[in-house]
Amino acid sequence: MNRKKIAVISGKGGVGKTSLVASLASIAHKDEEVNLIILDCDVDAPNLALILPPKSKEEVLTQDTFTTKKARFLEEKCVQCKQCYDNHFCEFSALNWDESNNVPIIDYLACEGCGACKVLCPEDAFEINPVKSGEIISYKADIGFPLIYGKTKLGSTTSGLLVSEVKERATALKEFSDANLILIDGPPGIGCPVIATVSGLDYIIAITEPTPSGLHDLSRAIEMVNQFNIPFGIVINKADLKSASQDKLNEYIRKSNYEILGEINFDLAIPEAMSYAEPVVDYAPESVASQAINKIYTKLKHIISEL
Template sequence: MNRKKIAVISGKGGVGKTSLVASLASLGHKDNDVNLIVLDCDVDAPNLALILPPKSEEDVITQDMYTTKKATFLEEKCTQCKQCYDKHFCEFNALNWDENNNIPIIDYLACEGCGACKVLCPENAFEINPVKSGEIISYETSDELPLVYGITKLGSTTSGLLVSEVKEHANHLKKYEDSNLILIDGPPGIGCPVIATVSGLDYVVAITEPTPSGIHDLKRALEMVTQFNIPFGIVINKADLKSASQKQLKSYIKKSSHEILGRINFDLSIPEAMSYAEPVVDYAPESDASQAINSIYTKLKHILSKL
């Protein structure tokens, strides 16, 4: 198989995305046809590492990332003219006035690094500088599966850029050249981090559940994937849930003719496996959920071989 890059996404959080990725990763890593690298691009809340921890803490490599820019105030240049506050230089309300010291103060969480204050201050008392926006962490699990993930620093406004950096980082791993499958745990939603995740992929797995928000957010996520012209398939989690939305989901699938990769019925093995921080296919390989995920894996592998 030529190298394929795929992501599991969900319009809505909490529908079982990371559980599915962990199990697909476990199956892929045991498959002799597959040389796998796993990425967690859910940089605002990465938690795949909890299920696939490092072999040893000493082997974990952490790299600081500086993809965010923020304003820096240079007090020595300031003449206290107060224009920056009175003339409202900052559209993001990140410039306040320190009455005690008679100088502007920057709210770093609100600052978007737009540069307006730098341009408008008559004394050039603001600079725009890169600041730490997050970290990229990489390691191998106890089974020597390479895993890379990013984690955004509080207040960083560049989650999408960090996602791109995680993907780029994977291209430089020792095992990248021999890899033939890059499996990504994508962020929920349809914003910048998801767009950065799906860009350049070969296939997307969209996971949902038969609930009003599950269906609503699935549609939005698939609209976004369609814009990128990336083939995709759907996994329905908690497929047997007694829900008024079952009819709506069935009708949507029928009308759209979207490909269904599989259905995973509600199975207590999944939350149990999560509580032990294990992929369900390892924790309870005979469970109905594991059987369903095995079928999804086989179908996915077949689809990827045809791409």
């Protein structure tokens, strides 16, 4: 199999994305035809490592990332003209005025590092510096394959860049040259991090559930994926949930002629497996959910082998 890059995304969080990724990863790892690398690009809330922990804590590699920039005020250069505050140099309201010391002060959480203050200050009393924006953590998971994920630092506004960096660092892993399946736990939503995740992928799995918000968020996620022209399939979690939304979801998928990759009925084995921090396919291999996920894997493998 040629190398394929696949992400599981969801328009919203809490619909079973990470749980599905962990189980697909476990099945793929047992597949002799597959050499797997797994990425968690949900950098604002990376949870996959909880279910797929490292084999050995000593081998966990943590690297800082510096994808965020922030302004720094250089008091020695300031002539206290107050133009930066009075003329609203900062569009992000990150520049305030310290009346007692008669100098500007920077709200570092609000600062986007845009550089306007540096350009506009007549005395060049600001500089823009990269600051730590997060971490990239990589290790061999206890069930045997490399896992790499990013984690944003509180206040960092560059989650999309961190996602790109996670993808880039994965290519530097020694296992990358032999890997023929890159499986990604994507971020929820349709913003920068998910756009950075899906760019350059071969296939997307969009997971949803039959609720009003599930349908709404799925349609937004698909709209985004369609911009990239990437083939995708839909997984419906809690597919047997009887509700008016279920009919609407089925109608939406049927009318749009979208592919259903699989359906997972409600199964208590899933939350139980999560509470033991295990993929459900390992925790309860005979459960209804595990059988459904195995079917999804088989279908997925067939689809990607034909891409």
